[in-house]
Amino acid sequence: MKIRTITEDYIRDLLAQDTREDGRGLLDYRPISIKTNAIPNAEGSAQVTMGNTKVLAGIKIVVGSPMPDKPNEGNLITSAELLPIASEHFETGPPSPEAIELSRVIDRGIRASGMIDTKALFIEEEKVWDLFIDVYTLNYDGNLFDAGTLAAVAALSTCRMPRYEDKKVVREGNIGMLKVGNPITSCTFAKIADQIILDPDSNEEEFMSSRLTIANDENLVRAMQKGISGAFSPKEIESMIDITFDKSKELRKLVGNLKE
Amino acid sequence: MSGSEKPELIINGKRLDGRMPNQLRDIKIETGVIKNAVGSAYIEWGRNKIVAGVYGPKEALPKHVQDPEKAIIKCRYAMSPFSGVEDHSRSGPNRRSTEISKVTREVFENVVLLEQFPGGEIDLYIDVLQSDGGTRAAGITAAAVALASSGIPMSDIPFAVSVGKVGNQLIMDMDKIEDNYSDADMPVAISPRTGEILLLQMDGNLTKSEVSAGLSMIKEAGETISKIQREALKAPYEKILERYKE
Secondary structure (H helix, E strand, C coil), X not given: CXXXXXXXXXXXXXXXXXXXXXXXXXXXXXXXXXXXXXXXXXXXXXXXXXXXXXXXEEEEEEEECCECCECCCCEEEEEEEECHHHCCCCCCCCCCHHHHHHHHHHHHHHHHXXXXXXXXXXXXXXXXXXEEEEEEEEECCCCHHHHHHHHHHHHHHCCEECEEECCEEECCCCCEECCCCCCCEEEEXXXXXXXXXXXXXXXXXXXXXXXXXXXXXXXXXXXXXXXXXXXXXXXXHHHHHHHHHXXXXXXXXXXHHHHC | CCCCCCCCCEECCEECCCCCCCCXXXXXXXXXXXCCCCEEEEEEECCEEEEEEEEEEEECCCHHHXXXXXXXXXXXXXXXXXCCCCCCCCCCCCHHHHHHXXXXXXXXXXXXXXXXXXXXXXXXXXXXXXXXXXXXXXXXXXXXXXXXXXXXXXXXXXXXXXXXXXXXXXXXXXXXXXXXXXXXXXXXXXECCCCEEEEEEEEXXXXXXXXXXXXXXXXXXXXXXXXXXXXXXXXXXXXXXXXHHC
16 A cells, blocks of 8 residues: 555645645646747747746747758757756756656657648758757656757747858847747546546656646647546547647737737 | 668568568567576567566565555666677667666556556566567567466456558568668557557658558557467466376
8 A cells, every 4th residue: 555645635635625735727727828938048938937937938949950851951959947946856967868858858749730841941952950948947846748848949039040151140130030930739537536637736646547638729639648647538638639729829829919 | 760861661562571562571489587586487489589487576666656545667678789680789778778667667567457566566578689670579478468367366468569561561570671761650568368459659740641551550450469479378287298198
């Protein structure tokens, strides 16, 4: 038998009463704010807070070489770092499986959405743009998947596009913006004691039995990732897809407002 | 994902290798292939060739990784440098294999009765010798047989398989060329006894009803895969029985 702690019992008791530690409903997000161009030196950047979770995404666009199997396409490279400053549970050293999973799930959504046309990142033969998205975790309080995707998408949506002129990269002055397609957002769910909640915080993540992230645009599911050892039934997955299509409207609106 | 020089993947309702949309590749599983391991299985799934081995339960080391309530699973999925048709690839862990190792470990954390071995460690190795698409699913299917053959107690023998989409057509168990040009890929692992989903990944584009239809196709294919798993587990004992009859 697993020994339960006071915190876990408390969270379970609250869920049984349809509420959570911060008084939220089971399918509510915490307050979200987005600050774009937080790092003016980067081509694009955005800091997202989701409750006490704080992440910063930065974008650099540099000249690189195409992959041998895609000679006419630029490269999209997404990384995520769980900085030791963000939590006492994060340690220095090579990226943990958790950090790698986070970066690959963020990458998968953006890539599958076609938000970035990698063919448009072609410069000339043997020369393409490498677009680096780096997601930095500054404070961890759960749900890095949604906060990280939102930060990356907000940074992409407000990203400058350097020019390649006379064998030189022009980053200053009269340059255009990166062309982006329909934005992708993700909704992450946690299951605790057979109840499903949206946007888990760190206490809830500690006691969840399973997790599901669904990335979507207006009409289609673009990426999914189940995590942790617990299970979901097909019915639960279908209901989470419905909730995602509904809740993602709020997130897309936040991203949409950035451009205006 | 789809490229510009995309080949026609379904012609007259049939796929490039002659399969129907909902048809699995041929699957063969053999147990006991690694004598040193406590349990092992070799799977040929189409052109995929994968070996899975189990060591333990043993004391978890270093000591700080021990869980006083249950055993931990260490899982390593790796592709050999000669496994693909492309150039020689670097061996050792990369981001893809690290993620696959993690989600595979999580599948087995669900079904292995870890509480029976407090402070213990179970090592699970999945080595892809030749790859042709769908290696994580084939690896999980083989690892489930390896674990069952080791006698480590489990609540179920999970299986895994992937559903893909080409145009508007869902197709079962994509091979490499289909995977390269498909519109979606959704690998899933299921515990057949409960029908619960232990692994779910997806990328590309699917509607909600395609996700549901894909999950149903996977459940149906699971009956075939589970049967092959059980027969592989029984085969060595049936050989012994034969000998007694003679």
